[in-house]
Amino acid sequence: MVLFALIAIGGATLYWSRDFVGLADSRPVEGQRNSSATTGQSGSGNSTEVVDLSDKQAGAVKIGPVGSRDFVIFKTAVGTIDFNENMLVQVFSQYQGKILKAFYNIGDDVKAGDVLFTIDSPDLLQAESTLLAAAGVLELQKRTLARVTVLLKAGGSAQKDVDQSTSDQQTAEGAYKAAKDAVRIFGKTDAEIDQVVDKRKVDSTLLVPSPISGRVVARNAAPGFLTQPGVAPPPYSVADLSTMWMLANVIETDAPAYKVGQEVEAKVPAYPDTVFKGRVTTVGSMIDPNSHRQFVRSEIEDPQHLLRSGMLASFVIRVGDPVRSVAVPAAGVVREGDGTMTVWVTSDNRHFAKRTVTIGLQQDGWTQILEGLRSGETVVTDGAVFLSNKLLLGDAG
Structure with a gap:
């Protein structure tokens, strides 16, 4: 038993000594450095990685002073294009009847007052008959x-x-005026009413004009089609296409940022190089409990009538005033393997020190720097990836 205990103690001692030696061997050897990339110690105790370039290598990078730029605070989302329902009219006849003629097709432009279709109206026939009787x-x-x-x-x-005849004549005049007004409701002019009275001939054809100028976006009218006021489908739908709606449901966390009147820039896949501008007109007052999104509607200017209802649109909404911040070109910022963002700082275009920064917005080829750089410092503006690769590869880079 004593012999067994001594053997166990000796084995544990040998294992501990071997482990200690391994730890000692893993420490860096003093003075061991790469000739192109070095790691020093800054005054704050943080390591600073430096790359030295030859004259030829220095030509592969561009440098420039750190400046400041205005960055717009915005939110992005995806929505759909729809007609501006404030300028979309479903055209019904005021009275029921059978359609006699339909004059416009989908896609035709019309002006306010243009006759869209005519109907044979028994109500108009009755009103004109009453007018003739009153006359x-x-x-x-x-x-x-x-x-x-x-x-x-x-x-x-x-x-x-x-006296009796005078009273009867005044009553007849009142009935005649009421009958004329009843016919005038159907859209007949005074000249047309006088013609009905003079010729003693009724005309049951009722003209239905467009109430606005715009484009025919839907048609359900055809000769023989019986139409009734307010009964779907409407014979015609006319829309003013100078403005369109963009409808979106934004995420709940962004909901407080949206306000009526904010500027909007929208793009659609059909016109990738065209930016459509507008403003937020409606912000929903509730969050959908299922999707946790808020409704936002914008009115988009479309003077050339390029947009179509149902198009998918991506949009940017400015939710605040521009912020002026330190900025460097996007080619001067490198995303490292661990996810950190770095830039390369120099004072002589030969020695470059890598510095970790915190970035913000990226707009128009510029990156906002929130922390890590000061205005006036000189940094690499193009070729930062080359320096990061050289640091990683050493002389092989």
Whole structure:
């Protein structure tokens, strides 16, 4: 038993000694450095990685002073294009009837007042018939009043007959005016109404004009189609395409950033080089409990009528005033393997020190630097990846 214990103690001692030796061998040897890339110690205690370039190698990079730029605070999202429903009109006839003619097709441009279709309206026929009857009664009452007035002067009638005829004539005038107004509601002009009375001929054809100028975006009208007011589908839909809506549902965390009146820039795949501008007009007052998104609607200017309802659109909404910050060109910033962002600082275009920075926005080829650089320092503006590779590869780079 004593012999067994001594053997166990000796083995543990040997294992501990071997482990200690391994740790000692893993320490860097003093003075061991790469001739092209070196690692020094800064005054703050943080390691500084430096790369030295020859004259020929220095020509592969560009340097410049660190400046400042305005960065726009914005949010991005994806939405769909739709008609501006404030300028989209479903054109119905005011009265039911059978469509006689339809004059425009989808895609045609119309002006306010252009006749879209006509219908055979029994209501118009009844109104014109009532007008003719009222006109006949008025004419009869005028003649009766004139006759009893002459007889009164000749002593052949009493005053009460004249008074009665006067009352009847005034009643007939009121009925005639009401009948004219009833026909005028159908869109008939005074000249057309007078023509109906003069020729004693009714016309049941009702004209249905476009209430706005725009483009026909939907048509369900055809000869023989029976239409009724407010009953879908409408015979025609006309939209003013000078502006369109962009509808989007933004994530809940971005909801507080959106305000009515913010500027919008939208792009659609059909016109990748065209930027459509507009403003936010509506911000939803609730968050969808299922998707946790908020509704945002923007009105987009489209004077050339390029946008189509249903198009997919990506948009940028400016949610704040521009912020002026330190910035370097995007080619001067390198994403390292561990995810950190670095730049290369120099004072003589020969010795370059790598510095870790915190970046913010990236706009128009520039990167916002939040921490790690000061305005006026000289950095690599193009070729930073070359320096990072050379540091990694050493002389082999």
